[in-house]
Amino acid sequence: MERIVDIGTEGLHLSSHRGFLIVSKDRDEVGRIALDDVHAIILHAHGCTWTGNLVAALAERGSPIVFCNAHHSPVAVTLPIAGFHAQGGRMRAQWEASKPLTKQLWQRIVKAKIAMQGALLDFHGAREAGAFALLGRRVRSGDPENLEAQAARRYWPALMGPDFRRDRNAPGANALLNYGYAVMRATVARAVVAAGLHPTIGIFHANRGNAFALADDLVEPFRPLVDALVLSLIGQGVEKLDPAIKRRFAQLIAFDLRIGEEMSPVSVAAQRLAQSLARSFETSASDLVLFIPPAHAGWMKLTRPLDPFAAE
Template sequence: MKKLLNTVYVNTPDRYLSLDGENIVISQDGTEIGRVPLHNIERVMTFGHGGASPALMGKCARNGIDLVFMSRSGHFIARVEGEVRGNVLLRRQQYRFADNEERSLDIAKNIISAKLFNSRWVIERMIRDHGARIDTELFGQRSRFLQNSVSQARNCTDMESLRGIEGEAASVYFSVFNDMILQQKDDFSFKVRNKRPPLDNVNALLSFAYSLASGMCASALESAGLDPYVGFMHTDRPGRRSLALDLVEEFRSVLCDRFVLTLINKRLVSSGDFMKREDGAVLLTEEGRKSFFSAWQKRLNEELKHPFIEEKVEWGMLPYVQAMLLARYIRGDLDCYPPFMWK
């Protein structure tokens, strides 16, 4: 089993990254301010426009270390990529699956069924853990709706109907998201999901978490030999990592949403960790991103028992496990793709 190694987050926009032997050197205005050994690093994520040296980019590409450039708001810009390591026979089979409506629908139904199942159990956990502080009858109604949506998704006969079921279920799920925010209600309230750009503190956190999780899924798919740009539910679009967007659906509620709620309810972030631009976009400040990354890395290191492989894995390894299971299905080693279903 692949092991979860460290991720280096370079949060300050004007930091420049270079290579010295087997170390990443972090500089500001030409002055070295830190260095990190490469031997136990699997990913470097830099936020802003400081840049990196060609020598470091080449070293990361050769060693299979992700070097990812993100905007300050957490949107993916680019990733250094070396020689493609994917098995050509596996990728050719993936493309055949993607061109086959029935095959694509089978995979998409499993992914969306898991997404709705996981969303339901986020609600059920709220009823169990915080029943005295929420409207349990309302939450119970939403849970039953999502349970029914899981059955509908599994029995769906076309992709458009599946998208409709997923969209309606997401609306029902988010209708009680504000009720899951139990602390700091004056500064953190949720009315509707908005993005590109996020317009409030809660949506800024959600978008940031989703971007990080999508990047993890893209890296995991490549590690498994799959093409992250060719999906089954999300259609092909130049520059869009469609399969990564498919895979991340399984993790949105159980990894990202629950993490955001933890940040707010445990007061790990506050209103001072956000700034508002002239266009209305709300972004995390530099200090806000530091708090986010610290808690995010701790969450990724937590363990759970995977329901299919029945082994303990870190949360941060889940995209890799699912990517490997998807590759096994596409190769014909499994009868169907087993999505991640949390309870």
């Protein structure tokens, strides 16, 4: 089973030995996990060290290390140079993709994101939910009217309350969102590289300083899953991260989503989306494999209350 490994304790040393990730403190081993089981490492503790052999071993398995700042927002990610066996051809197709194709792809992604936002609002009985179906239908190729931003302006107050402001440097709900998004970003970035695509070449995000623009494009429909969990945690009085809360976020990669007639965990849904994007570049046809919003029972499962008797 793939696992998100969170490193939040100061002064740890990470290394690899005989196929295992070894975590040590003051030269004493405090934990180990098979490298093949590591989905990603999220590192947001100061004073930690790691070996080059570990970074190389994780890269060979396509497992990223996500470095976060004090607000749990990602600031750097390590990923392998080589991924898919036909990587060169796919990257060339990605680079040469026409503007009409990238606009169509972005249209599909924005529609999927708005549908997820509307479904989450509907789950919570928000009266604004009905407007999101209309917004989704209005999204045109390339989203020239920036309906993604218009939806966001309605979404956050409706979901989190009129006083909420999305601020990556703020504590509380914002810090929880940062951490959840870091988990999702790592999952999508891994899928992008495994599909033989270059994470820097986005279809919409194009900031020169963003080395993971494509991952930020594809992660958009997954974000409301994080939002749903954060809202549930806030409702239970959770305001900061602790080991139990981090485990809840790590479990997101195993949450099942419906794709066609099948149910697939988030990690597989990200892989299928990235692979379908690669094929779209190769065929010059917008044919993304996207999941549909969870039904009421799915949202219920995702936002279930914390178990006070769960093992630490």
